[in-house]
Amino acid sequence: MTDSTLNPVRRLPLPEFIGLMAILFATIAFSIDAMLPALPEIAAELVPDDVNSAQLVLTSFMMGMGIGTLFAGPISDALGRKLTISLGLLIYIAAAFGAHYASSLESLLVLRVLQGLGAASPRIVGLALVRDLYQGREMARISSFVMMVFIMVPALAPAAGQLIINIGGWRAIFLAFIALGLFNLTWLNLRQAETLAPPARRPLAFGTLIAGAREVLSDRQVMICMVVMTLGFGQMFALLASAQQLFGETYHQGDRFPVLFAAMALLASVGTILNMRYVVQLGMRRIAKAAYMMQIVSAALFLTTLLTGILPEPLRFPAFFLWAVSVFAMAGVTFGNLNALAMQRMGHIAGMTASIVSAFSTLGAILIAAPVGLMFNGTAIPVASAALICSSVAWLLMRQLED
Numbered sequence: 306m307t308d309s310t311l312n313p314v315r316r317l318p319l320p321e322f323i324g325l326m327a328i329l330f331a332t333i334a335f336s337i338d339a340m341l342p343a344l345p346e347i348a349a350e351l352v353p354d355d356v357n358s359a360q361l362v363l364t365s366f367m368m369g370m371g372i373g374t375l376f377a378g379p380i381s382d383a384l385g386r387k388l389t390i391s392l393g394l395l396i397y398i399a400a401a402f403g404a405h406y407a408s409s410l411e412s413l414l415v416l417r418v419l420q421g422l423g424a425a426s427p428r429i430v431g432l433a434l435v436r437d438l439y440q441g442r443e444m445a446r447i448s449s450f451v452m453m454v455f456i457m458v459p460a461l462a463p464a465a466g467q468l469i470i471n472i473g474g475w476r477a478i479f480l481a482f483i484a485l486g487l488f489n490l491t492w493l494n495l496r497q498a499e500t501l502a503p504p505a506r507r508p509l510a511f512g513t514l515i516a517g518a519r520e521v522l523s524d525r526q527v528m529i530c531m532v533v534m535t536l537g538f539g540q541m542f543a544l545l546a547s548a549q550q551l552f553g554e555t556y557h558q559g560d561r562f563p564v565l566f567a568a569m570a571l572l573a574s575v576g577t578i579l580n581m582r583y584v585v586q587l588g589m590r591r592i593a594k595a596a597y598m599m600q601i602v603s604a605a606l607f608l609t610t611l612l613t614g615i616l617p618e619p620l621r622f623p624a625f626f627l628w629a630v631s632v633f634a635m636a637g638v639t640f641g642n643l644n645a646l647a648m649q650r651m652g653h654i655a656g657m658t659a660s661i662v663s664a665f666s667t668l669g670a671i672l673i674a675a676p677v678g679l680m681f682n683g684t685a686i687p688v689a690s691a692a693l694i695c696s697s698v699a700w701l702l703m704r705q706l707e708d
Contacts, residue, residue: 315498316438323450325497326435329390329427329489330451332397333370336424336482337363337545338462342563343475344549350475351410357679358410360546364675365414367542369421371667374429378660379517381430383509386437386656387499393426394490401482420482427489429659436648436655437500442585444648448641450581464563507654517657526706527662530647533593533702534640534666536695539673540600541636543691544629546678551685556622569626573633580638589642590706596638597700603631604693611686625685632692646706 316322340362348359373393381389400420407413439447469477507513521527548566553559580592607628610616616624644662651658673691680687 317496319450321496323447325492326431326447326451328485329431329493332394332485332489333421333424333428335462335485336366336397336420338566339466339469339478339481340366341463341545341549341566342467342470343478345553346470346475347410347413351413357681360678361410361414361675362417363546364542364671364678365417366421366424367667367671367674369418369423370425370428371421371664371671372418373422373425374660374664374667376660377426377429378433378656378658378663379507379509379514380656381426381433381501382507382517382654382656385499385501385503385506386430386434387493387497390427390430390434390493391490393423393430394486394493396420396423396426398423398483398486398490401479401486405476405479425663429663430656432644432648432659432663433655434497434500436652436659440649440652442589442645445584445589445642445645446581448645451641461567463566467563501656505653507657514657517654518661520654521651521658521661524650526649527647527651527658529702529706530643531662531665532669533597533699534643534647534662535669535673536699536702537597537636537639537643538666538670539677540688540692540695541632542670542674543677543688544632546674547681547685547688548629550681551625551688555683555685556625558622565626569630570633572630573637576634577637577641580641584642589646590703593639593642593646594700594703594706596635597696597703600631600635600692600696601700603628604689604696608686608689608693611684611689628685628689635696 317325344359344362345356347362348356352358377389377393380392397420400416400423404413404416404420407416435444435447435451465481466478469481473480507517549559549562552562552565558565576596584592607624610621610624644659647662648655648658673695677687677691
């Protein structure tokens with residue numbers, strides 16, 4: 306499927322294209338999830354008197370990613386997709402190298418911000434690259450394929466992170482990030498053709514950037530999608546930030562955390578598979594709206610069990626586990642569809658649109674997730690409450706969207 310903004314480049318075989326896009330997108334998920342088993346060791350070594358602050362290793366990365374998304378898209382609209390992704394990966398690799406030697410939490414957080422800054426490029430520009438080749442429900446279908454692989458790859462990240470910690474300590478995780486960055490850089494440059502033809506590029510002129518940003522921000526559908534994605538990311542990031550403490554301290558499953566987290570993510574991928582199968586038939590808005598309604602019900606029921614203490618002790622962890630699966634399943638069903646809806650009319654400024662949507666949703670999500678994570682009180686009440694509120698508002702906004 307093509308439109309006037311698409312470059313008639315040679316396409317990779319679909320399985321390889323999905324794999325490449327998934328591993329580029331998974332750079333972010335792996336960079337977050339592989340750190341989860343390291344948080345207790347980081348806290349013990351760098352901040353033994355304030356263990357909750359170790360969560361900032363996650364949110365600082367997301368902050369850098371949010372900032373990076375403001376620039377990656379417009380730069381890719383001017384320089385092309387491949388060069389921009391490559392530059393981002395080089396920043397990511399350099400920051401990971403520095404983080405390996407960080408001697409304080411403050412220096413580690415600065416380097417994690419820089420690492421997130423670099424990781425924004427493969428994620429955001431990868432989305433623009435997909436939009437160069439596909440659009441509408443077909444883009445949503447491709448995004449669902451990518452999301453399925455994207456979820457399954459980082460499902461193993463905590464287990465991989467734990468294995469790396471057992472072998473070389475928590476600092477060795479950053480060596481794995483370097484290896485991932487080099488792998489992605491090599492695959493991209495050897496196999497993927499540039500998808501944005503020089504005549505379609507937009508110069509990095511202030512007036513051009515302002516005009517593009519104004520066009521994106523004045524589109525009602527894009528704005529609704531941004532807010533809904535912010536709410537979706539916010540509740541998911543809040544759960545991620547507290548996951549290690551919830552599994553370990555609240556439910557006493559710390560030793561099994563990597564395996565349980567992998568099982569949780571793999572079970573959640575069922576939602577992505579269903580979306581991939583039915584999105585062309587049912588439409589993006591309808592599926593995303595249903596997913597948020599399901600999360601409203603799920604979060605309300607789980608929160609009720611927490612507040613009333615109605616569940617006997619043996620059932621409390623299974624209830625938490627099933628609810629956590631529903632949060633990640635919701636993400637797999639909604640994010641690809643919302644991205645496709647936001648980009649639907651913006652093919653001529655795909656990079657700019659991807660940047661603004663992702664920057665807004667990521668930075669907004671941090672404003673939700675960081676306070677919720679720091680409110681951890683030994684129970685899942687803060688994260689479940691955040692999920693209920695965020696999903697309720699998201700569902701109301703989804704009613705205003707057009708498919």
